Amino acid sequence: MMDEERMTYSEIREMILGCFYDCCRNILSTNKKTGEKSSYDGLEIGYAAYQCENTPFSPIEKLMFKVFLLILMAGREPGEVEDNIRNSIALIINEAPLDVLIEDISDKEKNDLLYDMELLGLLE
Structure with a gap:
């Protein structure tokens, strides 16, 4: 069951884009x-x-946040910045496997998050 207190991937994107704006x-x-x-x-x-x-x-929120930051960067940021975020993502996934992290999120969130992670080369 999804935790109602948790931010969705869409809400995290909206929050980040609000700050960006x-x-x-x-x-x-x-x-x-x-x-x-x-x-x-x-x-x-x-x-x-x-x-x-x-x-x-x-x-899971931290993972979504970091993935979306990388998407916004679209490979335009200095390598060190991108590497730091990628390392943060690796630490999150090392602490809890990806399948466990995404087990309680909606299918739409899973599809969006996994597609973004695939675009970024984060999935094996």
Whole structure:
């Protein structure tokens, strides 16, 4: 049975994208005030990750969070940043096997999460 207190993959994506949006608006506001134009540097993803840093995620929520951050990066971030997130994912899966982590999530969440993990090369 799914824990009603747990955030769904969709809710986690919405939360991260909300932070991403807030950061982008701040960048535009700053650029408008200063007359500068900034190039893409991934700041939005770092900002979203920072905003959620102290969120008490369950292991499956933490996995979903980290996977979605990698999806947003789309291979554009420095290798060290991506490697750190991939290592975090490996630690989560080492502590509890993936099949155990996903056993109580909905089929839609499983499909979305596993597809994203496959795109990222996280599945063997």
